[in-house]
Amino acid sequence: MTAYLLERAWVDGAVHDDVLVEVEDGRFTAVTPDSDPPRAIPVRGLVVPGLANTHSHAFHRALRGRTQRERGTFWTWRDQMYALAARLDPDTYLALARATYREMAAAGITCVGEFHYLHHRPDGTPYDDPDEMGLALVEAARRAGIRLTLLDTLYLSSGFGAAPEGAQVRYSDGTVEAWGDRVDGLVVGPHARVGAAVHSVRAVPAADLDAVAERLRGRPFHVHVSEQVAENEGCLEAYGVTPTRLLADHGLLGPGTTLVHATHLTDADIALVGSAAAHVSFCPTTERDLGDGIGPSRRLHHAGARLTVGSDSHAVIDLFEEMRAVELDERLATQQRGHWTAAELLEAATTTGHASLGWDDAGAIAVGQRADLVVLDPASPRTAGTGRDENTVVFAAAAEDVRRVMADGRWVVEDGDRAAIGRELDDIIGRIWEETR
């Protein structure tokens, strides 16, 4: 057992001073505010639970700053992303993911949901181990010291019913059964979980969705939904219903479901998502970057949906910015302030995010929970003078304010690691672009 005395920490919905936490076998065994213990290791700063990043495509990190050169749409951005996807192999996929997950760890993220669809060789044939690419991600998270839920993604068609083309041949397992068998074959360590995903209603025909529901076996289930108006139009044309309705009709909308983006929803969609108590993963910095639009976060909340946040395309990896962006973009849409409180947004990025990824025992500084700690500097130029509470965390802090991070009882990031993480990212991304020139 190790005892730490946290100078100030977010416990049970409020900030408390002098919080004694005892950690054993990676979990909190005691959490006591206002303590004055004789012996405990002091932890200076403002401490919050580990953050959960519910939507990641790790390899997109290599696109940061490189897809801004031309005008265009979501769809032209996707072409650039495909060009990169076509060239990655298990070695570069692992190295890039490890560096990206280390960037996440340094930003206070202790758990990531990786929406993984780059399954097969460039010609579409399986690797010798058909799960080699997915296991590269699992290993990358282990090396970075964070937990991972591998959202192994089914992708069968390009658009509504067309065969996969170009880089997409790497994504397809051909049938729901082949996908399900491959997912069932995944064996991961204690730091990882296996979840399931449908890429989108564009990528899996409606006729296959019942079979998907049968293969979920209680796993967390994620799906991109209504990020673009064009997807809604295509779905209505193909099936006569919205994407949300289509998923609900096939048994894929429930409390274990996370709808990613959920940007362009009808009133009926919002009611459906809410009554299912489903999760939604908002990724506002990506949704800005791709020009998706502003989703109805607060209306979803009122209907009963549960908000989480993700960094998705990694144009930025900073869940502090994602949290406040949910509120700020709602302000832009409504010209009113004060939709989400800082406490609600922090809950979205911690306990609710972890629940969406299948970790019900993480996201809070509480007895029995996994021992994750994110130590922020409350007196940096960005955070100084902002009150040292949840408003500092949500409305002032940036990833750079994270000083130390503990995941599952182990310090995985120490102040001073940032330079090495930057070098690692620079090396692998430089290598990938060099090779793909």
Place this chain on the structure above:
Amino acid sequence: MTAYLLERAWVDGAVHDDVLVEVEDGRFTAVTPDSDPPRAIPVRGLVVPGLANTHSHAFHRALRGRTQRERGTFWTWRDQMYALAARLDPDTYLALARATYREMAAAGITCVGEFHYLHHRPDGTPYDDPDEMGLALVEAARRAGIRLTLLDTLYLSSGFGAAPEGAQVRYSDGTVEAWGDRVDGLVVGPHARVGAAVHSVRAVPAADLDAVAERLRGRPFHVHVSEQVAENEGCLEAYGVTPTRLLADHGLLGPGTTLVHATHLTDADIALVGSAAAHVSFCPTTERDLGDGIGPSRRLHHAGARLTVGSDSHAVIDLFEEMRAVELDERLATQQRGHWTAAELLEAATTTGHASLGWDDAGAIAVGQRADLVVLDPASPRTAGTGRDENTVVFAAAAEDVRRVMADGRWVVEDGDRAAIGRELDDIIGRIWEETR
């Protein structure tokens, strides 16, 4: 003369390697890319010109993280800001501004436009030196090592025609003549310029605007315009025209004018601003925070207006974020990508910003220009792998990536100063809230 060899720098609209710059009396006397000089001080990193922050209310920095607690509108936020404004004195005003300007310097800002209206004692009577509060700002900038344009602001009425009330009595000079005389009396050092401002068409009756135009004497002129729909409605009701039209009708819209926010404009307003070749100051992080809405930045550009950026309320002080927010918010409004290039946004934050503040000899790494250098880390976790060019600066960097800053030939920020700046902010803001409890 001192010679520096910049590893990589933004010169004449492109990044160049090995740029030799010679600095004498605070200006560049030589700028030569692809150099291999025998003797020059190496400067590692990605170097850009000094940034100009065209819209600042320094004292708002004390509100960061403290105005998010309640629901409400721009107008309820303003009540909280007034409560703070009512309590500041010349000493606290100076100390808070110095700390805020140091935060700006550390974020690469070498010149600030301070929109200053807190002129008089709490009871509305002048200080012994009627310019004492303005001169406190001038001194604060000097101590922080950056340039300042004091946009001395006329404020005569609350709403359209009502007398100033509450904290506003500190703002009012009573008449245009008294304001003009006070402004004429300002004597500032070589690091500062005196500009003029009208708070808004709410705060200065139309009948006084001709007299304002006569007192400008060629100074830069700034004015808040159409930040809120309610302002437009009030102006139409009072005068039958939009705020932009009202300013134009009174000779206050020209190339020396900067319209701050310019969020809710008509097509005719946009054409007017463009044909005047006026500047606009977009402050997107504040405009998000206050729920103002998304202004027509690109349409203004196409009409002929000149974009600059400001951090305004200092919810964030990070012009890298402001630059990309102009583009990202335009994407949210249009669901299209690629309105502004990184090069255009960097120009807005450097040369155009400086021009808006009356400094035509700053904002570029070029012979004869003021020697400002902002050295960024191109291999931090945020910036690594992003191409080491203007896209790195605009679409990846944060204030924390600034390593060193030179203003007017002098290094004013060195790597390692951030902790001291944080402490200074923490001390003064803590003191102000303690005193106002």
